[in-house]
Amino acid sequence: MSAKISQLGGAPLLEVKNLETAFDIDGTYYNAVDGVSFKVKPRQIVGVVGESGCGKSVMSLSIMKLLPKGIGKINAGEIIFDGINIEKLNENEVNKIRGKDISMIFQEPMTSLNPVFTIGYQIQEVLFNHQKIDKKEARLKSIALLNSVGISRPEKIVDEYPHQLSGGMRQRVMIAMAIACQPKLLIADEPTTALDVTVQAQILELLKEIQEVNDMSVILITHDLGVVAEMCDEVIVMYAGRIVERTDVETLFYNPQHPYTTLLLGAIPKMEDESERLSTISGIVPSLTNMKKNGCRFANRCPMAMPECHTVTPKLADTGGGHDVACLLFETSRPKEGVANR
Structure with missing residues (x-):
């Protein structure tokens, strides 16, 4: 774990516990965020990455209690901010926190x-x-x-x-x-989308400077792993509404363990790569109505899938040193070698 993270002590500023957020589709509610749990410490920058449709933005709107009324709702879980359970607050009480804290x-x-x-x-x-x-x-x-x-x-x-x-x-x-109002927590949802490269760099530099000056915590939602490497202390990788990997930024880049994370990193273009085609991940993120209740939701796209991956739901568990992974490869006696570098 990086030295920077080890210096971020104290009680968490934000703690999300088993969050389930659902949307109404033709009279049935489907979970867009399904059992997500994580913490954000004071002065920490936590990156949330994953493909479009993985639940990143829905999670942030849940924390802010900005879900569209009549369509989206929090089905289960707790959102504890600075010791207060936001989910139990009424609209007036939330308004006193939203925009200020x-x-x-x-x-x-x-x-x-x-x-x-x-x-x-x-x-x-x-x-x-x-x-x-x-x-x-x-x-x-x-x-x-x-x-x-x-x-x-x-x-x-x-x-x-x-x-x-x-x-x-x-x-x-x-x-x-x-x-x-100098908030304690800033959620930045893809803040550099649709901006040119030069402006992107300026905005990210500005955010980093503001975070350091004001001692803020930041949740940075992005699909750009380059932004994560530049900005974040800790990284959460989401897929189909669930967290599949969570660790500090250095470990994620040097020792990714979930096959999905490995494939994401492998899809980053490299200057020294002379191949004519970029690496891609086959298949697409399942739609809300096609999310599997049991089994790994990445199994249909995973090159390392085992038969049980389609029926047994992997649990997010510590594989050592605070590196959490939700993959059956780490819940069995099967060798781990080759997962990180595949």
């Missing part, structure tokens, strides 16, 4: 920002909800926040509308809104 950056700033209100109005709305300040003070603080996230001419930008800004600037505005 827990904030979220959404993956598409153009649809997250209201097109008919100015940038300043939208930042000030966050401040008014959680702080007792007047309009003049809120405007000055909005300008200071825009300046803190690297936006030039903040005195002018504060009066402009989202469509007048570039994608990178809109994402910086979203970050300014998210940190306006």
Whole structure:
């Protein structure tokens, strides 16, 4: 385990226990998040990775209690934030925490920002909800926040509308809104999606700087393992609504154990690779209505699947040194050699 993680002590800031989040499809609820448990320590950056449809964003919306009403619901589990069970709070009580103690950056700033209100109005709305300040003070603080996230001419930008800004600037505005009340936990849901490579690097550098200055914990949801390597202390790998591997970032890259993680890492293009085709993972993530209740959900795509993988559900268990893996290869006497480097 990396030295950095070992220095992150104390009680967890966030603890998710056996979370099950379901969506209504034609009158039947199907779990998009199925028995997920993890912890986030103070000042820790936890990356959540996996293909589209694996439940990453649904998990974050569950923590924020922003699931679409009448369609999505939390079926089971607990979400303990700073000693408080968020799931037991009513809407007014959640509103006092949401935006103040827990904030979220959404993956598409153009649809997250209201097109008919100015940038300043939208930042000030966050401040008014959680702080007792007047309009003049809120405007000055909005300008200071825009300046803190690297936006030039903040005195002018504060009066402009989202469509007048570039994608990178809109994402910086979203970050300014998210940190306006100096939250303890920031959830960043694919914060660099649809941004060019240079802007991506700037946004990630900004997030890292803000996290260090404000001593925040961060849940970073991404499909980009390069971002994970650059930013995170710990990594959670999800597949089809479940966690399949969880460990510190160094161990994940140097000793991946779940076949799915190994294949994800193998799909990363390498400069020295002269092959004409990129490595891919055959098959697709199962839809909500096709999720298997028993067995490993990756079995149909796994090159190392055994017959029992289709009927026995693997449990997420420590394979040593805090490295948790949900794979029958580690629940039997079968040799582990070759799994990490396949």
